[in-house]
Amino acid sequence: MTTETSDPLDNYIDAVSKALALRVEDAWKPAVKANLEVSLRLARLVDEFVLSDETEPASVFAA
């Protein structure tokens, strides 16, 4: 096993891309990983903010 594939995020990218039928060529992986790291860092910033169970999502829907 190479050092690269031992990184959990690399493994995650491989697994999710297979699950979504997305091709991620080896040459693209460093940039995809860098973008995902930024996204997850920002998502964690939101995740750590405590909200009540009653907080409703703001996505748009009109019946």
Next chain:
Amino acid sequence: MSLQREPAMTVERGGLSALEIAQGVTGQKISALGVTEATLARIAKHNPVLNAFTDVTADRARARARAIDAAVAAGQNAGPLAGVPFAVKNLFDVQGLSTRAGSKINRDLKPSPRDAALIQRMEAAGAVLVGALNMGEYAYDFTGENVHDGASRNPHDVTRMTGGSSGGSGSAVGGDLVPLALGSDTNGSIRVPASFCGTFGLKPTYGRLSRAGSFPFVFSFDHLGPFARSVSDLALAYDVMQGPDPDDAACTTRPAEPVTPLLAQDIGGLRIAIAGGHFQNSVFPEATEAVARVAKALGTTRTVEIPEAARARAAAYVITTSEGASLHLDRLRKRPNDFDPAVRDRLLAGAMIPAPLIDRAQKFRRWYRARALEMFQSVDVIIAPATPCVAPKIGQVTFVLDGVELPVRANIGIHTQPISFIGLPVVAVPVPLEPLPIGVQIIAAPWREDIALRVAFALERAGVASAPSPRGF
């Protein structure tokens, strides 16, 4: 500016305002066809440098202009924008053109059978569409660069970015090729190019203007709006585009609320404050100076802090990248090599964000919206930088702020994203600093575009905000 000026003079000396053109055409002092020809000549002369237009609809424009002149000659009302040339970001459907949305892939789409709703409304008011404008691929961009069509160029220094993603809209209006253009703003894509190109730009309340017939990016954030060189022109375009539209699920059912008649109302009673915290961090001196000039002109020293604005920007980022990935999932599967690689890699990463984190970002959005609305009980207007800096060089990857090297792309929109995240109406006003202009956001409560535009109008009258003449080409 004289309405008697011959169209040839407008080619040499820059365009008339939309208001002046409409008055001139209606009064038969100038012809719509003459204005159109002058505009087409100006585009032909300067677009090779600015790269603002990707399509010029010359035949259509001439036919439309002739029809307006005929209507005026017959004594008919040709509309408040009679004969006014305008152009649209190329994510708007234009009949007969494939809606490329800045991409290579969309060029394979069939030509649009009809115009976008806002084009129809502009033309119903007498305006003349002259073309479609360059933009960042699929609107996922703050720079105005495009690997397929080339970068749009800043009219005040063509070595610099226009900002994006409505880069062609900023360049075309900032470069005085047209008095009006339409763009879209998901996270700042009207306000950023307005700031870098020195134009006025309006991002209305989410749901105010119909998006029917435009290529989407992030449905829960997408807005459309106008660019102009004066507040009067901005309001004029905004007014004719208002009104419900069942073809856009998010479009309001509120009736049109015209702002033009209100522009000159006194703003003395408005409670105006400067955005603190996040909006005073990570800014270059020019952004601080521009906000200070606006604050001084408005007579305010009060500062308010929009709570958790940095976290709002983070949530906007997460929702954008994941919704954008969802939109493009099939294209990512089938044609990944036809994307701009930088856009593709961002979207691929966006597809991999776990669902609970996206849901939490949407829940946070609800919380943040409630706090912002509470704030508007004690304040009517908030002023904030539109961009942290003036236009960077095309291709510039990083800038150094407070001794720290930061990525340009990721930081251009840090002050616009927390505002569009909850759909607040904003007018970006250009502050003509030397050597380059920079924008300031005039932010109001939902559905109060009238207040933001009145403040912008007062700043324009005071000489603090103005669209500088282009001198970069």
